[in-house]
Structures are given as structure tokens and as C-alpha cells.
Amino acid sequence: MLCQLLLLFLLAAVAAADWPQWRGPQRDGQIANFSAPATWPDSLQLQWRTPVGRGDASPVVSGGHIFVHTRRDEEEYVSALDLAEGRLLWQDSYGDVPYQWATHHADERGKGPFATPALADGVLYTYGVTQVLSAYEAASGQLLWRHRLNQSLPFGTSASPIAVDGRVIVHIGDGKVGPLTAFDGRSGKTVWTWDADGPSYSSPIIGTWDGTRQLVLLTFQHCIALNPATGELLWQIPFSHPWEENIPTPLRSGDNLILTAMERGTLAVRPTRTDSGWVAETVWHNPDLWMYTNSPVLHGDLLYAFSTQRKGQFFCLDARTGKTLWTTQGRQGDYTSLLSAAEVLFSLGNDATLSIIEPSATAWKTLAQYQVADSPTWAHPVVLDDRLLIKDATDLSLWTLPTGP
Template identity: 45%
Template sequence: MTMTTGRLVCAMALAVAVGPTVAFADWTQWRGEARDGVASASASVEEWPEALSLTWRHQIGLGHATPAVAGGRIYTHSRQGDDEVVSCLTLDTHDLVWSKSYAAPYRMNPAARGHGPGPKSSPTLANGTLVTLGISGILSAYDASTGDLRWQKRFDGRFASTSPVFGTAMSPLVDRDVVIAHVGGDGDGALIALDLATGDERWAWDGDGPGYASPVVVELSGVRQYVTQTQNMVVSVAPASGALLWSMPYKTPYEQNTITPLLYGDTILLSGLESGTVAMRPREDGGVWALEEVWRSPFSMYMSSPVLSGDRLVGLAGKRKGQFFCISPATGATLWETEGREGDYAGIVRLGDAFVCLTPDAELHVIRDSADGYDEIARYTVADKPTWAHPVVLDGRILVKDEDSLSLWSLR
């Protein structure tokens, strides 16, 4: 493995590890601090400007992994040639703190060429450690301060393939002192738990290959559990052992399970390509789990995971070439929907009384959080190349990763 190191910008800064305490406007993993697409309240905007101001733009490499941000630093995972590159930059000035790379040649499935050769998985920052998952399934952990590699796992000898058909896209979860990732490939994989510090495997559930969705931690019937969409199922496993608690078949065309599960009360909200949106209520009685379908909505989400705001669920449905909608998470009733043609995808983030939605055409839609109808407060163009990563909303600033660069925009 070839490793490269960038110049140091501040020796004292490197001595300070990113700890478990999260600052108010940090964004340390897929979909934010709770993996639910909700930004910190401190990042709320009182008045949206007529135009955003570009603070800086930095060429960082190919890929659509959403950066992690903490302690005034940005952590990115990108591609440069046949290498996957993990970098740390300063937020204010985009100075390079450190950069590490490893060989990761990858041949794209022709059907996924429009999304590029990755990486697609968002890095996760926890307890001074940055965890990344490459498009070919290489799982790595780095010291967040120095970039030193703590451990790396490759699964070539364990599974017939090390990534799903369209490339690895699930983002690793760090829960307390373990890393949760679904590794392997088509029809042959395992949801695994690794020790965050050492990379030692704690357990593995090998009941299905990986999908493209990311796992979440929830509590249902008083039981803490990990829930995710796999290649052909929705599953829940016990954090301590990986034992299967409950599961249900979940098949989408071309086995493209992509939507991150979302907890609402005692229900799990699920969606998929041509599958509508459904609320399932898992219940445990005497060690036996049962699933009840509470409601079903016709809105089918493809790659865009929805976001909750109280008694409203906002998402982007695949029909009509991309259609924003709002439904009741309690009943599934439609509150409003747009005419369509909004795009193939939207990275949706709730920010105070608004939703910030970034579509692949680099249009940033700011939508008022309302049950009364679609109300666009503002719209900004934030890049001249495709944008498939989520916008990272910080205090008065928005960080955007496009096809090959990173840009910071000011709201002031």
C-alpha cells in the first residue's frame, strides 16, 4: 500500500484529537449527527440571502462522499487516478493538514458510469478516529489528528465479490466502540462489527449481501438495535452479538435497496424504487418479534432518503422525473406534492424552519418547512459539475462536494 502525507499546517493543531464531544455545528457522519438529515439548531438561518458568496473552492478528487466536519477541520474521501485518497483540510482556509492514499483500482458497472468511480460512502468521525469505506469495499480507520492508519480491512479472500453490483455506497456506522459496516458483494456478504480501536471483528451476520443503504441505531419495544436495508431484506440485529432480531423481505428492481431507515415513534419508515413508502411497527413479546404494517403511501423513493420534521416527512419521489412531497409520518396521508422534474436525486437536510435540498444539477433548493404546500424560499447554483453528496450545513456556511471539488459558501 502506498501512503502519501501532505504538509502540516499547524503542529499544535495536530496534537489535539477530535474527541467524542461534538460541537454544535459539526457534521461527523452520513446524514449528520443522528443519521437523520437534521442539522444543528445553531446552524439555523434567520434570513436567506439573495445570493451565496463563494469563500473558497478546492480540487479534492472524484467521488460523491459527503465530507465530515469537526473542530474546524474537513475530512474527505475521494479518488485520484487509481488511488482512493483520504484528506484533512482546515475549514476556514482549505489548507491541507494531511492526506493519505492507497491503491484502489475499480471497474465501473456500465449502468453506474454516470455516478463515476467513487467513492460514494461518507466517512464517519468518532472518538478521534476517521472511518472510511471505499467503493470496492476497503474499510479503513485513521487517526483524525495525524492521518496515521490505525487499521485497514480488505475482504478479497472472504467473499466472491467485495462490493455490490453498482459499487459500495453504504456509509459505516460508529456506535460507541464498534464500527458497523455491510461488506461483501452480490449475494454474498456480512453485516460486521469491528472494534473501533483495533479493527478486530466482534461479530458478523451473513444472512444477505449488502444493499446501498446505511444502518441506523434505534430503540423499539425497549430494545436497542441496528436496522438496515440489505440486498433483499430489511433486518434488525442485536448490537452485542449481531443476532437477528427481526427481518422482512424487501426487494426492489435490480436489487437497489438504497434508503436509510428512519425511526418515527415506534415505527420504522422504509421506501425503495417502485415500492412506495411504508411504516412498519416491530413489536417484541416474550422474545418473539412481530411486524405490523401501519400505513403505505404511493410515493417511492429511490436514492434520496427522507427527513422528518415533527408530524411531517419530506422526501423526493422518483416519479415525474423527481417530485418533492410531504406526507404525514403518522398516517401516510399526502400533505402536498410538486409537479415534478426536480431531479433524479436530492440530498435533503432540515435546517431550522427550512429544508435544504441539493439536486445533481448543483441547484440548492431551500424549502419552507410547512404542511400547507411547497414553498421555495430561495434557490442557488453551487457548482458547475454534478452534485450527488449531501450539503453540509454549518454556522452561516454550506459545504458542497461536487464531482471533483469542494467549495465553501457563505450565507452572510
């Protein structure tokens, strides 16, 4: 009991070294406390590796504990592990999660889960590939509630839940129809729904514009902003995808929102309050470069991204104007996860190659590369001070990162 009370205390507040949700504390891929070394070593030191199951959901971390959502055969597992040693603390599993691939292309990614859990106020939320939404006491693993929403997007649910003010918000449905829904975090009761457009594969973010908090996300055919407390629609703009697959997470850049989709280019819109309500106007549009399944990161006024164009290429835009600053030659892979620290960028390809990149407005400059797994790495990595968490096809591993003064 004493250990559980201590863990609950540690989980109650998000520390600087915590990673409680998709793409980090602010859902933007920014690393708060990492100081790069003057020279990068030839290899990284592996601290531990442990099997956890299949799936591409990223781990989340709080209070020195890791939470990961995976699949084994026809069951989904939710596990808590000790960060220092990889020791299992608690685990839960549930069945009845049948999932059939929509096309033969989807079988390369497996049967999920794909959505990264969210951790807030001592409660862990997971969202399974077939839209099984669960809430746990993070300290003990006690199940608070579970909703089997029994819908599935053609390629499985991948939009990560977001926890806001004691509620968890997810988009339910089959792609073209379905409500965006806020549930009470403790009871699981429905607080509000918004039911005008179906879900996408993109995850929502939270931001404040002109004193108004806004939940921003890409739906099946729009970019929308809602009041997270009430579900009231504040503004929306058309944002459809030729393949019906809005995937990248919106990214805030100053007062702008960076949006992108395959064959739509990359653009910045600015939410503005007017006498007649909220509008979102286009600030710039770069029609030549776009992202498909990848989400961008910022480093100052530079926007870094990876596109499936030319069989995989990195590019950099001026985030203020949308001007293309550089692109790489191409043929650089299928996918990469990008994170941004004060002095470097981290790029993890699905081939398990971790690249350390020097931020530059003139070229892609690789400082070091490391092989961090023997199987594909579609899940985003987690960087916590001098530690690196990697989820590969079946295992979770912890590595030590070199740091500067």
C-alpha cells in the same frame, strides 16, 4: 506535537456544530443549530474552494476540521482540511482499487467513492468503492489498520459505515451474499458477523425501542434489526427490490421506521417486543409514492421526499398516517439531497442548485435558490451553523449562510 494533541482533544467529543457521519449526527438529515433569516439574499458568499478529487462521498466535520474521501485516477485519497481556510492538514492515498461499471448507466456517477466516512472517538473510518475499509487517527492521519475485503457490489459500495461503541460496522459482499461485520475500531479485529443476507446500497441507523438498542438496515432482501453489541438478530421483515437495489436510508419517526424502495411505495413499521420476541408490524403503507436513490427527512409530523417518478418530483406525506398531502408536477431532476432545519428545508439537486424551502403541509414553497457549483453535486451537503459545505465533482467549497437573530 502540541497541535496534534489539541486536535485530538477537539475530536474527542462531538460538538453541536459537528457533522461526523452520513446525514449528520443522528443519520437523519436534521440540522441542529440554524436560524433562518427573515429575508434570503440574492446570492451566497463563497469563502473558499479547493480541489480534492472525484467521488460522491459527503465530507464529515469535527473540531473545525473536514475529512473527505475521494479518488484521483486509480487511487483513493483520504484528506483532512482546516474548515476555516480549506488548508490541507494531512492526506493518505492507496492504490489497487480497480472498479468497472456494471452497466453504461453507472458511468454517469464515476468510480466513487460513494460511502461517507464515519468519525467517532478520534478515529476516522472510510469505506472505498471496492470495499477497502480503513481506520485513521483523525488528529494525525496515522493509519491504524486497513482491510481489503476485495468484494464489490455491481455499482460499487455506497453503504456508509457506522461507528458504535468503539466499533465500526459494514456490510461486506457482492449483493446477494456477504456478512454484516463489526470490527474493533482500534485493532481492526472482527468482533461479530451476521451472515444471512447480502448487502444493499442502503446505510444503517441506530435507535432504541423499549430500552433495547437496535442496528437497523436494509439488506439485499430484508429490513433487519440486530443487537449492535453482539450481532444477534432481533427481527426482520421481507423487503426486496425488483431491481435488487435497496438504497434509501431508513428513517425513524417516533416509534416507527419509515422505509421505501422503488415500486414498493413508502411505509411505516413499528418494532414491538412480544412474549415470543421482537416483531415489526406495518403501521401504514402508501403504495403510490416511493424513493429510489434519495432518503427522506422529517419536519415535525411531515415527511418530505424526492422521487424519480414523473422524471423527478417532490412529495409530502403525513408521517403519522402515510396520507399524501401534496406532490409537485414532476420533471424536477434526477436526484436531490434533503436536510431539515427548524424553519426551512435545504434541497441540493445534482445540478448544483441549492433550494431553500418553507415547510408546508399544502405545497412546495421555494424561498430562494442558489448555484453553488459548476459541476454535478451528488454528495450530500453539510450545514454547520452559518456555514455550508458543498462537494461537487472534483472540488470542496465553503459558503456563508445568512442567519436570523
